[in-house]
Amino acid sequence: MALKHKSLTFKLAVIALAMFGFGFALVPLYDVFCDLTGLNGKTAVTAASADAALIDTSREVVIEFIARPNKEMPWVFKPEVRRMTVHPGEIHIMNYLAENPTGRMIVGQAVPSVSPGQAALYFHKIECFCFTQQQLAGGKNMLMPLQFYVDPALPSQFSTITLSYTLYDVTSAWTGDAAASSQLGE
Amino acid sequence: MSAVVTDHEHEHHDHKPAGIKRWLYTTNHKDIGTMYLVFALIMFFIGGAMAMVIRAELFQPGMQFVEPNFFNQMTTVHGLIMVFGAVMPAFTGLANWMIPMMIGAPDMALPRMNNWSFWILPFAFLILLMSLFMPGGGPSFGWTFYAPLSTTYSGDSTALFVFSVHIMGISSIMGAINVIVTIFNLRAPGMTWMKMPLFVWTWLITAFLLIMVMPVLAGVVTMVLTDKYFGTSFFDAAGGGDPVLFQHIFWFFGHPEVYIMILPAFGIVSSIVPTFARKPLFGYASMVYATSSIALLSFLVWAHHMFTTGMPVAGALFFMYCTMLIAVPTGVKVFNWVATMWRGAMTFEVPMMFALAFIVLFTIGGFSGLMLAITPADFQYHDTYFVVAHFHYVLVTGAVFSIIAAAYYWLPKWTGHMYDEKLGQWHFWCSLISVNMLFFPMHFVGLAGMPRRIPDYALQFADFNAFISIGGFLFGASQLIFVWVLVKCARGGKKATAQVWEGAEGLEWEVPSPAPYHTFETPPVIK
Numbered sequence A: 001m002a003l004k005h006k007s008l009t010f011k012l013a014v015i016a017l018a019m020f021g022f023g024f025a026l027v028p029l030y031d032v033f034c035d036l037t038g039l040n041g042k043t044a045v046t047a048a049s050a051d052a053a054l055i056d057t058s059r060e061v062v063i064e065f066i067a068r069p070n071k072e073m074p075w076v077f078k079p080e081v082r083r084m085t086v087h088p089g090e091i092h093i094m095n096y097l098a099e100n101p102t103g104r105m106i107v108g109q110a111v112p113s114v115s116p117g118q119a120a121l122y123f124h125k126i127e128c129f130c131f132t133q134q135q136l137a138g139g140k141n142m143l144m145p146l147q148f149y150v151d152p153a154l155p156s157q158f159s160t161i162t163l164s165y166t167l168y169d170v171t172s173a174w175t176g177d178a179a180a181s182s183q184l185g186e
Numbered sequence B: 001m002s003a004v005v006t007d008h009e010h011e012h013h014d015h016k017p018a019g020i021k022r023w024l025y026t027t028n029h030k031d032i033g034t035m036y037l038v039f040a041l042i043m044f045f046i047g048g049a050m051a052m053v054i055r056a057e058l059f060q061p062g063m064q065f066v067e068p069n070f071f072n073q074m075t076t077v078h079g080l081i082m083v084f085g086a087v088m089p090a091f092t093g094l095a096n097w098m099i100p101m102m103i104g105a106p107d108m109a110l111p112r113m114n115n116w117s118f119w120i121l122p123f124a125f126l127i128l129l130m131s132l133f134m135p136g137g138g139p140s141f142g143w144t145f146y147a148p149l150s151t152t153y154s155g156d157s158t159a160l161f162v163f164s165v166h167i168m169g170i171s172s173i174m175g176a177i178n179v180i181v182t183i184f185n186l187r188a189p190g191m192t193w194m195k196m197p198l199f200v201w202t203w204l205i206t207a208f209l210l211i212m213v214m215p216v217l218a219g220v221v222t223m224v225l226t227d228k229y230f231g232t233s234f235f236d237a238a239g240g241g242d243p244v245l246f247q248h249i250f251w252f253f254g255h256p257e258v259y260i261m262i263l264p265a266f267g268i269v270s271s272i273v274p275t276f277a278r279k280p281l282f283g284y285a286s287m288v289y290a291t292s293s294i295a296l297l298s299f300l301v302w303a304h305h306m307f308t309t310g311m312p313v314a315g316a317l318f319f320m321y322c323t324m325l326i327a328v329p330t331g332v333k334v335f336n337w338v339a340t341m342w343r344g345a346m347t348f349e350v351p352m353m354f355a356l357a358f359i360v361l362f363t364i365g366g367f368s369g370l371m372l373a374i375t376p377a378d379f380q381y382h383d384t385y386f387v388v389a390h391f392h393y394v395l396v397t398g399a400v401f402s403i404i405a406a407a408y409y410w411l412p413k414w415t416g417h418m419y420d421e422k423l424g425q426w427h428f429w430c431s432l433i434s435v436n437m438l439f440f441p442m443h444f445v446g447l448a449g450m451p452r453r454i455p456d457y458a459l460q461f462a463d464f465n466a467f468i469s470i471g472g473f474l475f476g477a478s479q480l481i482f483v484w485v486l487v488k489c490a491r492g493g494k495k496a497t498a499q500v501w502e503g504a505e506g507l508e509w510e511v512p513s514p515a516p517y518h519t520f521e522t523p524p525v526i527k
């Protein structure tokens, strides 16, 4: 094969390989993009600081809570109340009920999603059971707290925010709290 | 076709092994082109048989012939085979046959790799087809294999699916590299960039699209593989992944892919129309720029397949406007074809008939695409038969019609015989009428809300579906005429002259018909 064929073939093969890598690079890029923009309902998985800004009593926002165990997750999992009306800036606590009806210990991980997606950036969690994995012995139940506030900067077209949790059974992947928190930090 | 080529072993360096070995070991671009084309035709009929199963099931409401799971396997494998097994290999076959002859090169630049890129292909499809016979059946998640359908909910055959897509991808990438190297390095002296025939130009751009996006497809199937079997969670929310990410990566490949299936068609039509209008192509340079801009824009529109995933308004607007922008260079092309025919001395042989049908019907597909591009409208149309109508207009009456037109156009060059014009006209008219019976009513059932990929439907769609199915069976049957024409032409017929068509211009028409096994071993002189 002539030399000029070889060098061009090589260059093209490098492009193809780079594009294979690019496909994988899209994975972190996508996460970064969604985190920065709050698209796709991605809310922070780390705590927001509690120094909330002024409370805007002139405005009310309805927060709806949805909780759903994943198909393979046997826990009973539901919010204490279905909806709550808040003023932006106010800090609230909301409890979620979890019950493990099986006879064995199960570890759960809740994954949050906020809709409309654009409101996700303005929904701040100060403390949340979704920041860590939760373990629950068989036959036991517990209350899992969420502490949050809505940013007063929330654009005015949003009057309702829906927070939805899906709870997954992660017992098989559970290796203790240290591993759990590092996994969540990503 | 082998018989025909061996008849012309007149030069001493034409030695080639006889029988199967010739085809296994060949590095000749014409042999490889022929193999690609025959392979594509076989795949067209296998995929077509699956379409017949789909239309038989949908002939009446309720479950008629097949299990829902099998129905889903049929829609999935039909799509995969038609895209990767019929349309793409057919274009690669045409590239192999025609590009070296059109640019005055003796062969493709990388003949051994050429042999490999063809011969791994049958194995890819063998694996895919065999997976249908596994317990649990073959892939049933749609040709778009959205996660979690292809990860959490897929059957055991998924590994085979992934493996076969990998092989198809490697084959296309090697084919594309070959095309680029050939065009860059082997053009005859004097064949400057802006003298290249448009078929060569469109294929060059297609080849770049291929090496840009086929690796991304390979990446996304690999992620599906590791999500399913090796515990990663690219697309699994439980592990921190996201199923919507799958759609982004897939369509980043997927939209350029649909242009991979149409740009060479533009090249074919741009060759045929001037020949039968006996006028040079109107706006050659604008055709080159239009093709390039379509290719560039195709990277910026992928999310028009995902409007209903819940995108922010800004994103939806961006993708909506970019998508509509593509219609501009596409419109330029249609305008140029029409202007080429304007006041031309036109005749209507079969290649021209298919090319004309292409221009009209592809444009209809472009219009339905524009309707789908309107975000709020797409909320209604998405995942209905309207989308099915759209992409079959651009792919069947677009890509497939252009391939058939190309076959009729160059058959005399390949075989040395004229095809049977009368049979060809029968093939054309039967195809034209049946294809519109098949796909046009799909617009209406789609607008009325009939969802795609479902083996049953609401009663009010019954009459339309019966009519559509009849169109489908007729279209399938019409393609048998095509096989008849091909066989007849390979076996004999009126001798073709070197130029074949009165208005034909270009290097491929300067070599005798059938084209000798080796052409342009010394480069031609280009005026």
Ligand code: HEM
Binding pocket: B144, B258, B259, B261, B262, B304, B305, B323, B324, B326, B327, B330, B365, B366, B367, B368, B369, B370, B372, B373, B374, B378, B381, B382, B383, B387, B390, B391, B394, B395, B398, B399
């Ligand atoms: C004016 C040009 C075009 C526009 C504006 C356009 C627009 C669109 C849009 C918006 C969709 C998504 C519909 C939905 O899923 O709701 C779509 C689907 C599709 N288009 Fe086009 N399109 C154009 C040309 C083409 C061409 C040239 C091809 C191929 C040759 C093509 C092939 C497809 C395919 C295969 C799908 C469906 C994919 C699937 O979901 O299975 N389109 N088009």
Ligand SMILES: [Cu+2]
Binding pocket: B254, B255, B258, B301, B302, B304, B305
């Ligand atoms: Cu698209």
